[in-house]
Amino acid sequence: MWVAQTLTADSRGTGANTIGTLVEPFDRVKDLIPGSRRAAAVALGLGHRLSSSARVKRESPPLVFEHVGKRFGDTVVLSDVHFRTEPGELVVLVGPSGCGKSTLMRLVAGLETLSEGAIYAGEKKISALPPHERGVGMVFQSYALYPHLTVRENLAFPLYVQKVPQADQDREVRRVADMLSLGPLLERLPKQLSGGQRQRVAIGRCLVRKPEIYCFDEPLSNLDAALRSQIRVELKSLQRELKKTTIYVTHDQIEAMTMADRIVVLHKGVLQQVGKPEELYLEPKNTFVARFIGSPSMSLIRGDVESGVFASGELKTALAVRSGPAILGLRAEDVVVSSEGPHSGVVKSVEPVGETGYLHLEVAGLRMDPASLGAPGSATETPRAPLLSASIPGRDAFSIREGSVVRFSIREGRARAFDPDSGEALPR
Numbered sequence: 001m002w003v004a005q006t007l008t009a010d011s012r013g014t015g016a017n018t019i020g021t022l023v024e025p026f027d028r029v030k031d032l033i034p035g036s037r038r039a040a041a042v043a044l045g046l047g048h049r050l051s052s053s054a055r056v057k058r059e060s061p062p063l064v065f066e067h068v069g070k071r072f073g074d075t076v077v078l079s080d081v082h083f084r085t086e087p088g089e090l091v092v093l094v095g096p097s098g099c100g101k102s103t104l105m106r107l108v109a110g111l112e113t114l115s116e117g118a119i120y121a122g123e124k125k126i127s128a129l130p131p132h133e134r135g136v137g138m139v140f141q142s143y144a145l146y147p148h149l150t151v152r153e154n155l156a157f158p159l160y161v162q163k164v165p166q167a168d169q170d171r172e173v174r175r176v177a178d179m180l181s182l183g184p185l186l187e188r189l190p191k192q193l194s195g196g197q198r199q200r201v202a203i204g205r206c207l208v209r210k211p212e213i214y215c216f217d218e219p220l221s222n223l224d225a226a227l228r229s230q231i232r233v234e235l236k237s238l239q240r241e242l243k244k245t246t247i248y249v250t251h252d253q254i255e256a257m258t259m260a261d262r263i264v265v266l267h268k269g270v271l272q273q274v275g276k277p278e279e280l281y282l283e284p285k286n287t288f289v290a291r292f293i294g295s296p297s298m299s300l301i302r303g304d305v306e307s308g309v310f311a312s313g314e315l316k317t318a319l320a321v322r323s324g325p326a327i328l329g330l331r332a333e334d335v336v337v338s339s340e341g342p343h344s345g346v347v348k349s350v351e352p353v354g355e356t357g358y359l360h361l362e363v364a365g366l367r368m369d370p371a372s373l374g375a376p377g378s379a380t381e382t383p384r385a386p387l388l389s390a391s392i393p394g395r396d397a398f399s400i401r402e403g404s405v406v407r408f409s410i411r412e413g414r415a416r417a418f419d420p421d422s423g424e425a426l427p428r
C-alpha cells in the first residue's frame with residue numbers, strides 16, 4: 001500500500017514526490033530483484049541491499065508518439081514519427097548523425113516544442129506539460145553538469161530542488177555514486193574530471209531523480225571500452241529491474257543489439273523500422289535498414305530474377321521473389337569461403353577483428369549496389385569500393401593476404417531481396 005501510494009504520486013508527474021519514494025529508493029530496487037537474480041545483483045554491487053521480501057511493482061507508462069513532427073524554421077527535422085513503446089520497455093534509437101535522434105529526446109523531455117502531433121506517457125499527454133511535470137529524466141549527449149558544483153552537489157541537485165532532507169540526499173548520492181564508481185570523486189569539480197567520469201556524473205544525476213521515463217542520449221560515448229561494457233551491463237540490468245520505460249540513443253551497434261528490447265531506426269527524420277534486434281538484422285524492411293543494422297553492413301548486389309533464380313554476372317542463387325530487376329542482400333555470414341566454392345573473388349581487405357574475421361572481396365562482373373558504398377554506423381572499416389563481405393573464422397583471417405584469390409559460395413535461402421527503385425523489401 002505504502003509503495004503503491006508513493007508511486008502513484010510519482011506517476012502523476014505532479015512534481016510532489018513524497019519523501020517516501022525518495023528516502024528509500026533502494027526499497028524499490030531490492031523489491032524488484034527476485035532471489036534468483038541475487039547473484040546478478042551482487043555483481044552489480046547491489047547485493048548488500050537485497051531483501052527477500054517481494055512486493056508488487058508498478059509498471060512504468062508506455063511512451064506514445066502520435067504523428068510527431070518538428071521543424072526548425074523551414075527545416076523539417078522529424079516527420080510523422082508514429083510508434084509506441086511497451087510499458088517498461090528499453091527502446092534503442094539509432095540513425096546517422098543529424099537524423100533527429102536528440103531532437104526526438106528533447107521533445108520527450110520538454111526541451112523543444114512539437115510542430116505537429118503529440119507525445120503521451122500512458123494516458124497523460126506529456127507534450128502539453130512543462131518539463132518538470134513530465135516525469136522524464138534525461139541524460140544529455142553533452143553532459144551539462146553545473147561547473148561550479150562538486151560531483152556530490154551535482155548529484156544531489158535534483159533532490160535539493162525537491163527539498164529532500166539532507167540525510168536522505170546524502171544516502172541517495174552515496175547509492176548512485178557507489179553504483180557508478182564515483183565515490184572517490186565526490187568532492188571534485190567537473191573540470192577536474194575526465195570525460196568518462198563527467199558522463200557518469202550525468203548518468204548519476206538522472207538516476208537520483210528516479211523519473212518514470214528515462215531518455216539517454218549516447219550516455220556512454222565518452223567512456224573507454226572496458227568501462228563502457230561494464231556500465232552497459234549495469235544500466236541494462238538496472239533498467240530490467242526497475243522496468244522504467246527507456247529511450248536510449250547510441251551509435252554503437254553492439255550497444256543497440258545487446259541492450260534493446262526493440263530498435264527504432266530513423267533516417268532524415270523519418271521512421272524506417274521498429275522491431276526486435278533480430279527482426280531488423282534478419283528481416284530489414286528496406287535497403288537503408290539493411291545497410292545500417294549489422295556490422296559489416298549487408299552487401300547489396302544488383303541483378304535480375306527469373307523463375308526464382310537471381311543472377312548478377314556469374315553469380316546465381318535461388319531467390320523466391322517475383323521476376324524482374326532486384327537487389328540481393330547478403331550478410332557476411334551467408335557468403336561462405338571454401339576451396340570448393342563455385343565463385344571466386346579477389347581479397348581487397350582483411351579484418352581480423354577477433355573470433356570472426358571479415359574479407360571484403362572484389363568479384364568480377366558482380367554489380368554491387370552503389371548504396372553499399374560505405375557503411376553508415378558500421379563499427380568496422382568501410383570498404384572503399386563496392387565489395388562483397390564474407391565472414392571467416394578469426395584465426396584464418398591472419399593468414400589470408402590482400403590480393404589473394406578465394407573461392408566462395410552463397411548460403412541459399414537466407415538472402416533478402418529488395419526493389420531497386422523503392423529500396424523496399426520484396427515479398428517472398
Ligand SMILES: Nc1ncnc2c1ncn2[C@@H]1O[C@H](COP(=O)(O)OP(=O)(O)OP(=O)(O)O)[C@@H](O)[C@H]1O
Binds near residue numbers: 100
Ligand atoms: N535549434 C536548432 N535549430 C536548427 N536546426 C537544428 C536545431 N537543433 C537541431 N537542428 C538540426 O536538426 C537536425 C537533427 O539534429 P539532432 O541533434 O536531433 O541529430 P542527431 O540525430 O541527434 O545527430 P547526432 O547523432 O550527431 O547526435 C540536424 O540537422 C540539426 O542541425
Ligand SMILES: [Mg+2]
Binds near residue numbers: 103217
Ligand atoms: Mg544527437
